[in-house]
Amino acid sequence: DxxxxxxxxxxxxxxxxxxxxxxxxxxxxxxxxxxxxxxGQGPEFxxxxxxxAQLEKSRxxxxxxxxxxxxxxxxxxxxQRTEQGxxxxxxxxxSLEDSLNEKLFFGSGTQLSVL
Amino acid sequence: QQxxxxxxxxxxxxxxxxxxxxxxxxxxxxxxxxxxxxxxxKGPALLIAIRPDVSEKKEGRFTISxxxxxxxxxxxxxxxxPGDSATYFCAATRYxxxxxxxxxxxxxxxxxxxx
Numbered sequence: 001d002x003x004x005x006x007x008x009x010x011x012x013x014x015x016x017x018x019x020x021x022x023x024x025x026x027x028x029x030x031x032x033x034x035x036x037x038x039x040g041q042g043p044e045f046x047x048x049x050x051x052x053a054q055l056e057k058s059r060x061x062x063x064x065x066x067x068x069x070x071x072x073x074x075x076x077x078x079x080q081r082t083e084q085g086x087x088x089x090x091x092x093x094x095s096l097e098d099s100l101n102e103k104l105f106f107g108s109g110t111q112l113s114v115l
Numbered sequence: 116q117q118x119x120x121x122x123x124x125x126x127x128x129x130x131x132x133x134x135x136x137x138x139x140x141x142x143x144x145x146x147x148x149x150x151x152x153x154x155x156x157k158g159p160a161l162l163i164a165i166r167p168d169v170s171e172k173k174e175g176r177f178t179i180s181x182x183x184x185x186x187x188x189x190x191x192x193x194x195x196x197p198g199d200s201a202t203y204f205c206a207a208t209r210y211x212x213x214x215x216x217x218x219x220x221x222x223x224x225x226x227x228x229x230x
Contacts, residue, residue, distance in 0.1 A: 004158070033217070042121075042204045042220030043159065056217065091158050101147065101166070102216055106158030 002026060004107035006092050012113045013082055020078045021110045025094030032075050033104060034067055035091040043091055049075060082114045119207050121221030128228050134192040136224045138205035145207040147216060150190050153202045195228045
């Protein structure tokens with residue numbers, strides 16, 4: 001399978017715990033995005049990387065959230081001290097730089113439930 | 116100004132009919148307008164996209180109509196099939212050279228095609 005891979009698919013945690021999600025983009029894709037999607041809503045942009053550089057972070061990304069992309073390959077998204085409001089689907093997407101028609105390929109997401 | 120408004124929220128169409136989903140945007144700097152299809156438990160998948168220099172783009176049964184002056188665009192699904200039943204999201208972005216383009220998604224339309 002050469003698509004975007006996310007792990008785990010589901011995560012249940014208790015409020016206050018830390019969680020970490022992993023995303024493996026399509027190989028050779030230099031851009032990687034994180035989005036969050038709640039039930040009945042469209043995905044919301046969180047942050048994105050070009051290679052290993054984190055170029056933009058949304059105001060939605062509080063200081064409890066941190067994302068990394070070491071060596072420009074896989075990426076991790078960590079949420080510290082989880083809150084019930086963090087419950088959502090966390091989507092990762094990757095793309096190959098294309099000047100006019102960037103095409104994002106999404107993974108199947110990690111569904112987070114905070115109890 | 117960053118919002119993309121999508122309607123209707125849900126749509127029921129008979130097999131063989133035409134499904135029409137509409138979106139409106141405020142930011143005139145947006146220059147790329149994709150549509151994504153999402154099945155339950157999966158991430159969004161790019162369906163078709165358009166740039167504002169054309170008024171219509173067709174790919175198979177899917178057509179985007181774009182009205183720059185009205186700041187509106189729509190997705191038409193011809194000969195709708197039960198397999199088209201999914202949630203559809205419009206999106207928009209302003210592409211910045213060498214920085215990528217984060218997508219602003221609409222709220223989604225849940226399409227159900229009845230046999």
